[in-house]
Amino acid sequence: MTSLRFDAIVVGGGPVGAAAALALRGQGCAVALLERGGAPPAHDPADYDLRVYATSPASMQLLDALGAWPEIAARRVSPYVSMRVWERDPAHALRFGAADVGRSELGWIVEHGLILDVLWRRLGDIARFEHATIASAEFGAPESVLRLADGRELRARLVVAADGADSQLRALAGIDTVGWAYAHHAIVCHVQTGRPHEATAWQRFLGTGPLAFLPLADGRCSIVWSAEQPLAAELLALDDAAFMTRLGAAAEYALGEVTAVTRRISFPLRLQHATEYVRPGLVLVGDAAHTVHPLAGQGVNLGFADVAQLGATLAEAREAGRDPYSLRNLQRYGRARKAQNVEMLALTDSLYRAFRLRLPGLKAALGLGLEAVDRLGPLKGWLARQAL
Template identity: 35%
Template sequence: MLDMLIVGGGYVGLSAAVAVKQAAPHLAVEVIEAAPEGVWEKDERASAVIAAASRMLDVFGAWQEILPDAQQINRMVVTDSRTSDPVRPVFLTFDGDVEDGKPFAHMIPNVSMVRALRNACARLGITIRHGVSGTGFVTGNTATTLSLSDGSTVETRLLVACDGVRSKLRDMAGIKTVSWKYDQSGIVATVEHERPHEGVAEEHFLPSGPFAILPLTGNRSSLVWTERTADAERLVTSDDLVFEEELQRRFGHKLGELRVLGCRKAFPLGLTLSRSFVAQRFALAGDAAHGIHPISGQGLNLGFKDVAALAETVVEADRLGLDIGSLNVLERYQSWRRFDTFRMGVTTDVLNRLFSNDIGPIRIARDLGLGIVERLPGLKSYFIREAAGTSEKGGPRLLAGQAI
């Protein structure tokens, strides 16, 4: 029988396995992943990883492997304008350092992050089973039995669902969600440009939604481009000339001519918050527990925070001789994470509704608010620490760069 079985072999699932196994090597931990072996190597996307999450990856021994492919964000620039505006005034800027020489975030290719986490799993002896998914489970007094798509079953003391925002295991557990759609889609693409970005990230608030330019290594940037769903579908299926012309209108010309690298995809956007993160011998983590708008770049980082809290809960319970799958133990994890997740979900929802419109009085009010924050260094410093995940006192040790 396993001690912990994780369903979902993405960043959150792999991180959860590494965090627990590294701190408690005697625990039997396994990961199952529905996708076939090697699919992750085809992921062309990149993700923003905040300072607190990079500290955790460093504890895992994965950060040094990731670092050569990571681009630090030296500065963040925020504008509020229309697509047709010839000039986009800057209302707010953030310096990227939370400490001297330590940026609040890095942009990391997803392939590099998954490779480093898989290598960490291999070093710790964690088995990753590919091509199988959970089809149902039964929870008993001492274990949960998960039925798999290949006809086999697995017994575990704790089942952790990291299987995405449309989590099947969450539905099987009977956990309800609060959710709605935004009629927006996020277009994700990588572009090459003539001039260097100097590590500057930009977020342009446009009437259709935020347009984020996030620096990658070399003269490349990652885009998260929010459009109304119908327009997003039209753009991703248009030819390269049309797409790049529309892109240049939003991106601007300061980095010179643009060229799209690889494919472009659109993902529907919405808000999903689970009403509970735990049940007897069952826990949710990552997008299975919460899916938020990318306006803040915090989606993946919320998942990493889940990992740090869940791992510390499980490991400390085990050291005390407690049942790691009991609801009493798991309630500590839920109390640690639910409020932060709800707060971030509400914040991103409000920001998206506030900035994704062209209503005159609202535009004046929000630009006034941005201007006030720009003129208050103390408030700016607080926001940057919040974004970096370094403001919380008494949080999980992994996020402070400390072993459990």
């Protein structure tokens, strides 16, 4: 039987896992990356990926530290400089500008496929196991062991579970999750609108769920429209002309008529949180640890923040002459990230529930609240920093 030894094995080559592998390699670790699929396809500039992320400045800094951002930015990103959030009447939207937080932009809309392509091509000498199936795993000190279905055995001081929301490693470690499925599905597509997007992220809180327009580099918008079944099914089944009419009306024509639309995809929404992030020889990062409602566009940003924290926690221990992989040190990572992730999970869930309430008086108060907040500079600045 082949047995291979590494300092760390990252399981899952999504954006968070690929970033984790690069961050650990950057600290001089011998790293393996294990992915059940294959390498991502090369990013095609003629094909604008339907899955895009509102990438925060903190995520940009991580990607920059990994050497990936310059290439991502050179190939295609769309900076956004303001956000408008409204419930009724876009003229009375709450507006956040980059200037409210002393920045030149609030973030960048970046394609999932572009991030993956650039991160994977930087993997270099990291040992890659593609189309790999894990048959069993043991986590512990001094080593964790992964046994693959092809008989190979991989050993490492640390296994990083970055294998997504349905994490096999989380299940193998017996770590529970708490959470619930929202009755919502998110519909995603790119649209052309009659008016320019003004490098602004637009979001309307409809009683049926949030609807976002994110500005793309070619002048179109990426939309994320969350709606309960059966409304989501009905919207997906409409022909393009009828869908564009419904979408324009749902956005109260904030960006004019919708004049063109790509194919539509949809995915179910859920809130899920692992009860533990750390076991001896194992940490959870990204969607393996937490899944949020996309209304705050934070899914991948939380995962990149996990990677940044894990890297910092391991580096600090090394510098202080402590064992970076000790349970005590890994728990520092777990505590730091859990506190911040719980805050974001609670915030997005509260927003989702607040705007879904069908109580006319309360909804009116929330509408008034957004307008009132817009007029209060310091509160608006605080909210803008939270949004960042």
